[in-house]
Amino acid sequence: MTSPQRIAVIGAGAVGSYYGGRLAEAGHDVHFLMRRDYEAVRARGLRVASVDGDFVLTNPTVARASEEMGPVDWVLCALKATSIDEAERLVRPCVGPNTRIIVLMNGLGLEERFADWCGPARIFGGLAFTCINRGDPGEVHHLRYGAITLGHLQDDPRELDAALALWAESKVQINGAPSLLRARWEKLCWNVPFNGLAVAGGGITTDKIVGDPDLRDVARLLMEEVVAAGNADLAAHSEATRIDGEAVISRMFELTDAMGAYRPSTLIDFTEGRPMEVDAMFAEPLRRAQALGVDAPRLTLLTFVMDARNQPLGPRA
């Protein structure tokens, strides 16, 4: 097992709080950067209701500023992708010479943003496949699934082993990804159709998408476009591996069929009037598809619609 590590969770929303909480539960020294929930967590701790077992951190270490935490062994960055421009400022105070960073965010091209200012060797991507929402301040509801797929930005197997070891004692199921880029595209096979159609449809839950034959078909065709773009992107990066489209698409439907009336994170953002992760989740995959000459008609139109839905002031407002 790994010795206890010093960890900073940057962006302690539902996802960051849950996974950081699981690392604390496993004995690591976890510091949470909190904004909205700071007072509540200081007063009552962090309370997690989880399908994998409830737990409470009665007195977690919370900070209002990254400077209070200082350098750590690991940064778990669980910011929204819409905050990517703030990430460097928020993460940098926690980064020392040997700090590694796990980018636990949705979308494409985010690890590269971190690598731009602190090099690629210390950057990992984490892909959480989970149904998880915030509850009252200081409360997290973990509803279903929960595995994280971890990859290293340079696909270095020894670095990946180090990241896997971090989670070894935790209750989180971790899958190592030999190709981070492939894992990112595979995750988009879920996010693009389900986060997208939920919002494009004006606010529908995942059961409506998989339960309507026409919508299910649109979802599948969107996935096929994502697979085609992803495989072209992998080839352009000289990676030998490819996405097995049929296997991934079947798995995504199987997982989603079991989800019930789930509200993807983007739908919650939309409903609550917050900015949605359109750039990293839709526009960046589309830009890559276009640059690579991959025809992606549904993704093009969906991205346009998501951009429009992301405007806070529609004509009816």
Next chain:
Amino acid sequence: MTSPQRIAVIGAGAVGSYYGGRLAEAGHDVHFLMRRDYEAVRARGLRVASVDGDFVLTNPTVARASEEMGPVDWVLCALKATSIDEAERLVRPCVGPNTRIIVLMNGLGLEERFADWCGPARIFGGLAFTCINRGDPGEVHHLRYGAITLGHLQDDPRELDAALALWAESKVQINGAPSLLRARWEKLCWNVPFNGLAVAGGGITTDKIVGDPDLRDVARLLMEEVVAAGNADLAAHSEATRIDGEAVISRMFELTDAMGAYRPSTLIDFTEGRPMEVDAMFAEPLRRAQALGVDAPRLTLLTFVMDARNQPLGPRA
């Protein structure tokens, strides 16, 4: 020239008022069924500001109910397509044994609805290509273009000649369509991309669509899908004629490039919270494409989005 005809305008919004007004100006006996503007027109007449010459009908014949008008030679039905279920009730009191009906509405399959209850021989389609909006009550602003393409539901050339003669003395430019079905699909080449993207984009004017390279491309690809579906539909109806896609698409862009910041009717409906003509303009073309095995990925997604935008209560409402 044709002798003065007795005409009932059913649905005297901007389009019905303008074209009915031009028929009255040409000497016909025109009766307007009015709801919103009844009092204003009774008090101050019908005032039209038009690029083809302003005019005022100082004392037009207006009615609140079709029964007041009784049978006529011609019905000019300019209802919104969203009111198609009311059309029979509103039009029937004006229909005698020799009455002909011009369906001056947007979308596909509407003439067939009239034919269902009074036979196809008397049914014509009118396609107005014009930029026209309502102003204050009793006022119409005719901004640009204005030609009507007329076709007969059974493509009977003698019947078509009778309809053309009706407009001979008017200032309206009339084009005869040897194939009404082809004309309907050609009109959709404008309505689908421009009415659609204006609303899907959250409320953008046509200049934004033609002026953005990506959006212009989406518009073109939508038109290509409409052309493909239209040609399959023409073939399925054993019509010898086909849409010349490149010619129609070029013309649509040329016309739209000159429009400036035009707000398509559907965008105005959307902005004002009224039901949009989604079924006749999007869903019916899509149903035909699907039934004919024509791949229409952008139309599929756009129709889904338009359906969602047509729901009065989104999650932000």
